Amino acid sequence: MTALPDLKVELAGLTLKNPVMTASGTFGYGEEFADYVNLAELGAIVVKGLSLNSKLGNPPPRIVETASGMLNTIGLQNIGVHVFVQEKLPRLRRFGVPIIANVYGETIEEYRAVSEILTNCRGCAALEINISCPNVKKGGISFGLEGESAAEVTAEVKKVTDLPVIVKLSPQARSITEVAKSVEAAGADAISLINTIPGMAVDIHTRKSRLSQVTGGLSGPAIKPIALKMVWDVIKTVSIPVIGVGGIMTAQDALEYLIVGARAIQVGTANFIDPRATVKIIEGISLYLRQKGARSVRDIIGTFEES
Amino acid sequence: MFEAEVKTNFEKVSGYGVISLLLPSIFPVPRPGQFIMVRLYDGTDPLLRRPFSICNFHQTKENSQIDILYRVVGRGTEMMRSLRRGDKVSISRPSGTAFNIPMHVKRICLVAGGVGIAPLVYLARFFHRHHRKGEIFTYVGMKTEKEEKGLCVSELMDISHRFVVATEDGSTGYVGLVTEAFRQDINEIINEETAVYACGPREMIRALASFLIDGRVFCQVSMEERMACGMGACLGCVVALKGREGNVYYGRVCTDGPVFNLRHVIWEERK
Ligand SMILES: Cc1cc2nc3c(=O)[nH]c(=O)nc-3n(C[C@H](O)[C@H](O)[C@H](O)COP(=O)(O)OP(=O)(O)OC[C@H]3O[C@@H](n4cnc5c(N)ncnc54)[C@H](O)[C@@H]3O)c2cc1C
Ligand SMILES: Cc1cc2nc3c(=O)[nH]c(=O)nc-3n(C[C@H](O)[C@H](O)[C@H](O)COP(=O)(O)O)c2cc1C
Ligand code: FES
Numbered sequence: 001m002t003a004l005p006d007l008k009v010e011l012a013g014l015t016l017k018n019p020v021m022t023a024s025g026t027f028g029y030g031e032e033f034a035d036y037v038n039l040a041e042l043g044a045i046v047v048k049g050l051s052l053n054s055k056l057g058n059p060p061p062r063i064v065e066t067a068s069g070m071l072n073t074i075g076l077q078n079i080g081v082h083v084f085v086q087e088k089l090p091r092l093r094r095f096g097v098p099i100i101a102n103v104y105g106e107t108i109e110e111y112r113a114v115s116e117i118l119t120n121c122r123g124c125a126a127l128e129i130n131i132s133c134p135n136v137k138k139g140g141i142s143f144g145l146e147g148e149s150a151a152e153v154t155a156e157v158k159k160v161t162d163l164p165v166i167v168k169l170s171p172q173a174r175s176i177t178e179v180a181k182s183v184e185a186a187g188a189d190a191i192s193l194i195n196t197i198p199g200m201a202v203d204i205h206t207r208k209s210r211l212s213q214v215t216g217g218l219s220g221p222a223i224k225p226i227a228l229k230m231v232w233d234v235i236k237t238v239s240i241p242v243i244g245v246g247g248i249m250t251a252q253d254a255l256e257y258l259i260v261g262a263r264a265i266q267v268g269t270a271n272f273i274d275p276r277a278t279v280k281i282i283e284g285i286s287l288y289l290r291q292k293g294a295r296s297v298r299d300i301i302g303t304f305e306e307s
Numbered sequence: 308m309f310e311a312e313v314k315t316n317f318e319k320v321s322g323y324g325v326i327s328l329l330l331p332s333i334f335p336v337p338r339p340g341q342f343i344m345v346r347l348y349d350g351t352d353p354l355l356r357r358p359f360s361i362c363n364f365h366q367t368k369e370n371s372q373i374d375i376l377y378r379v380v381g382r383g384t385e386m387m388r389s390l391r392r393g394d395k396v397s398i399s400r401p402s403g404t405a406f407n408i409p410m411h412v413k414r415i416c417l418v419a420g421g422v423g424i425a426p427l428v429y430l431a432r433f434f435h436r437h438h439r440k441g442e443i444f445t446y447v448g449m450k451t452e453k454e455e456k457g458l459c460v461s462e463l464m465d466i467s468h469r470f471v472v473a474t475e476d477g478s479t480g481y482v483g484l485v486t487e488a489f490r491q492d493i494n495e496i497i498n499e500e501t502a503v504y505a506c507g508p509r510e511m512i513r514a515l516a517s518f519l520i521d522g523r524v525f526c527q528v529s530m531e532e533r534m535a536c537g538m539g540a541c542l543g544c545v546v547a548l549k550g551r552e553g554n555v556y557y558g559r560v561c562t563d564g565p566v567f568n569l570r571h572v573i574w575e576e577r578k
Contacts, residue, residue, distance in 0.1 A: 028540035036308075048542075057557055059576070063535050063543035068351040070535060074542050077557060221351040249351065272536035273346065273356060275308070 005289035012164035012189035023268030024102035054080035069222030098125035132170030132195035147182030192243035251284020261302035323457025338405030339430035420507020448485025452478035
């Protein structure tokens with residue numbers, strides 16, 4: 001029997017058991033999956049985006065399936081940071097898995113306020129700053145389009161927290177590498193990407209959108225090649241760790257991101273189809289490493305050969 | 308998640324099928340109104356699981372069996388139609404809220420629109436088994452007579468005290484919408500010991516709400532919305548509901564529903 005490969009990765013001062021996390025908004029507040037997954041086996045859980053006060057979200061229909069993907073316009077419905085800290089977090093902490101809170105604000109002040117509350121409650125391992133949600137009228141994406149505003153949010157959040165700050169980038173950014181450089185300069189400890197890609201679907205009988213909001217965010221396997229390329233581009237531009245997100249269904253998909261240099265990955269839409277997708281991906285990575293005779297996942301990360 | 312094996316799959320009339328799935332005996336006994344998420348394809352297109360109501364459930368020593376009544380409307384249900392004996396599909400455990408029959412209820416009225424009949428069949432059988440003296444009044448709406456066979460109405464007919472079919476084209480039974488057929492009878496059939504259960508298109512339930520609004524009649528409805536996860540995680544499947552303080556909130560059909568009290572559902576469209 002050879003020893004199992006070491007899956008540990010270091011990320012912005014955190015040591016993760018393995019590089020597999022859940023993507024925000026696709027794993028609820030974690031508990032929903034506790035019957036299917038031993039949550040302690042995951043690298044980390046990223047919870048649904050949190051705003052200062054609870055948010056109603058957009059009217060239905062909020063989702064529609066498209067070729068190998070889905071569009072959503074949830075509109076960041078969430079219970080608000082206070083209820084999260086009081087009710088959800090204590091229960092979630094008992095599972096013994098690092099919890100990363102996804103932070104959303106309509107204004108810079110809101111990003112600060114939410115980050116401060118999450119820092120003071122001492123239950124979160126890191127903050128993921130969502131400047132990339134395409135489905136809200138204010139905030140979110142509007143900070144993620146240009147380097148300057150992205151840097152400003154990052155710097156302001158850094159002032160109120162001592163937790164590692166991960167900034168989640170949008171594929172809609174005018175130049176995603178510019179935004180990446182700016183948030184790195186502003187003190188981001190890591191970068192995650194991508195959030196969903198805007199898209200639409202039309203009902204040919206009513207000639208209306210198949211969603212309540214005309215457009216939505218595309219996720220799932222359909223976006224993987226685009227996301228992978230963006231992740232690779234960002235990895236080449238910054239020196240902080242990068243977390244790859246987008247269309248990861250299998251260990252093979254996850255390994256592609258790791259090979260181009262992602263320090264960790266997040267699994268999103270795949271959780272809906274198979275609630276055990278994350279643990280299957282962890283097992284698959286481990287199997288791959290054994291087959292390649294690698295002792296650690298770190299021997300694979302960033303080994304992409306351009307020619 | 309459970310692996311189910313197809314036992315039979317009949318297309319009764321074009322576009323309507325009944326599929327029976329065999330499951331390990333550890334499969335939890337579903338309550339009437341609950342649904343399962345079915346994965347019809349292992350690849351990525353179609354990608355998501357599809358929700359289906361439990362139309363029937365039997366248990367033997369060796370295994371359990373679920374019956375699903377389905378209408379072919381798109382690619383997923385098209386794939387369901389092509390399943391054959393011995394094929395395997397992955398299904399979730401029974402999910403969501405169930406119909407609740409208050410202790411004092413002696414008569415249930417079922418209002419079904421099309422395949423919305425599915426969860427009501429299971430409810431009726433359950434009621435029939437547990438309330439031997441109870442009465443069942445059934446109203447089933449469809450576009451045209453041909454669908455009658457596809458909707459397995461005969462099962463319900465046998466245990467119903469009154470059984471009304473309404474067709475929109477007037478080919479059989481009551482001519483018009485099922486809610487109109489039901490409305491004609493309500494003064495006669497509804498008393499303090501009656502409960503109403505409905506499942507069907509949103510417009511049908513909205514019509515029901517328009518004349519059952521006073522909240523005096525106990526009425527529960529099973530709602531439909533497009534789903535991604537079916538387990539409360541994505542917030543994709545919501546309907547607008549009245550909160551305790553009169554506020555509006557979006558509840559999840561998959562975990563807060565699919566069965567809701569009619570008086571909690573809000574019908575005004577929001578933007
Ligand atoms: C709780 C619940 C219980 C259900 N029970 C049954 C049942 O017992 N029998 C049955 O035949 N159908 C049932 N449905 C509807 C069924 O899930 C859809 O018809 C099915 O998902 C369509 O899949 P498709 O790939 O064939 O169609 P698609 O190609 O996905 O879509 C075809 C059409 O169906 C609509 N549709 C897609 N998904 C849903 C959905 N989840 N709910 C409503 N409309 C949808 C689309 O908007 C589109 O107009 C239920 C739905 C819910 C939410
Ligand atoms: C239903 C749904 C809700 C989401 N909610 C959030 C959110 O609250 N915050 C956020 O940063 N990203 C959110 N996302 C984006 C995902 O975290 C992820 O970036 C995206 O879906 C791409 O990954 P995937 O293809 O693996 O799903 C959401 C995605 C989906 C599908
Ligand atoms: S389908 Fe995901 S929350 Fe209901």
